[in-house]
Amino acid sequence: RAMHASSPHLMDPLGRLVERVVGVDAGEAQREELKVFALRLLSSRIGAPSTGDDFQLAEAIKRRLAGRREASLGGLRFAELYRRLSQRKGLxxxxxxxxxxxxxHDSASDRAAASAGLSAPLVASAKALHGAQALSPEDHGAMPKGLEEVV
Known part of the structure; x- marks a missing residue:
């Protein structure tokens, strides 16, 4: 369903939200600009699509696991878990x-890396050097491969 700027059901609450966030002191032009921006943001399709093909997603996960050191074990384990998930009738x-x-999994990997003292750019660099694999717990104290020469 498309959101229209002329819809009072949307613009009234959106206007109140903008006023609460920026305060009443903001000028009318600034509030209107922020309402239009908020409407565009709410209308956008940022993020994962609402529907997808579970087989394609499973294949993407398998490719991600293939880049890890323990690829054979992780790939086999994922294949078995996906097979069991596919057989579930209630899902x-x-x-x-x-x-x-x-x-x-991705957010847990990023949080674990951050708690180990790695900054976001360093985590991104390490993932790029390791073929976009997630950092495992045993990697947290170690220097990522390829960065030894830089440091």
Whole structure:
């Protein structure tokens, strides 16, 4: 459903939200500009698509696991878990479940790296050097391969 700027059902609450965020002191032009920006943001399709193909997502996860050191064990384990997930009768949206688990894994890997004292740019560099693999717990104290020459 498209959002229209002329819809009072949307613009009234959006206007109140903008006023709460920027305060009443902001000029009318600034508030209107922020309302238009907020409407564009709410109308955008940022993020994962709402529906997807669970097979394609599973293949993407397998490719990501293939870049890891323990690729054979991780790939086999994932294949078995995906097979079991595919056989579940009660789960109607396997893609959403896979997407959620993949997102949780990515955010957990980033948080673990951050708690180990690695900055976001360093984590991104390390992932790029390691073929976009997530950092494992045993990697947290070690210097990522390829960065030894830089430091």
């Amino acid at each position: 109607t949206n396997r893609w959403a479940a896979l997407q959620l688990l993949s997102s949780l």
